[in-house]
Amino acid sequence: MDWVDEVIDEFDEEFRPLWSASESCLEPLLDVSTTDDNVVVTVDLPCVTSKDDISLSVTDNSLEVKAVLHQNLKWERWGTSQKHIEFNSFKTMIHLPVKVNTEKARAKFTSGILTVTLPRAQKKIGLKIE
């Protein structure tokens, strides 16, 4: 049932930790918004110093972001097993709300914030009133 899946997805989203021990990576905070023409994704990437440390993979309905931290992070007083983990990157996969034109996507990285602008695949057509 779709609604059950939706509830489970929402629960997972709310309680999923923002890190993965197996991949030594952190999940960044992000925001996805839509305008008439574009899907705009912003991703908070602290401790990433250069755009060259970020790799982006985009399909018509998803965006994957990977970024290398300028130095590994470890919190030796945090939790139980967590204190042994050394994080070296950010990683996230974003499902886009509408299909996008991948060829015209563009990205910029300013003050630790990545902004990816992806034009909608389906353009609006003007409708004449009779």
Add this chain to the structure above:
Amino acid sequence: MPEIVQVIEDRDVRFHSPIAIEGLPDVGLVGTIAGSHIIEQLGLSEVAHLESDEFPPVMVLHDGILKDPVRIYGNENLLVLTSEVPLPITALNPAARAIIKWFKSKNVKLAVSLSGVPVQERVDIQTPSVYGVANNIESREFLKNKGIEVMEEGFIAGIYAVLLKESSRIELPAVALLSQSFLKYPDPGAAASVIQALNKLIGTNVEVKSLLEKGDEIRVKARDLMKQAEGSITDMQKPMEQGIPIMYR
């Protein structure tokens, strides 16, 4: 009947008409980051904590010691309220009543909320501007005299709105300092701006260089609290702050 939210004193301090600073989780975690930095820089120690059945069933460990997540630090002249969890919407009004009542009982002469006002172009702003909101004419003039630009018209929403309202109700002078900030990302730069405005307002001398230097580390560490706070920010009717009031005066 016991109060829904109670302030429990952890040690006896003889206050001398202190100023109270409120730094609770909200937009960009500006208040939380600023409050924590002030506590650290001024070496303030815990004087009280808040308890309520309305708060999430969460405790926090620091140096292996169990602590309540909503705490008040201070000395004879300054109090700082901070929280490591977002307050649920149902707890905002009773928490504000308990906090302001306790401040009044300690002869607090001014309550200052520190928070953020989200701006879309924040990423392009090097030094965020700070605006003031006052709960009465005297507080508004105090802000103006100290060179803080006052927000004249508009909606305010969230915990600082109810703290200002409750302060008005019991005639405690109160202001809020709001820095331009990110909505959903922890914003140490906005916290630094709001501390500089606070320094100007009440004559404290809290340096912000170290806050800005460890900004990236704070942004990483604050991700979880920011994500948790997102829900309560929506519940607090924050989008109303972008609206135009229909009636004037």
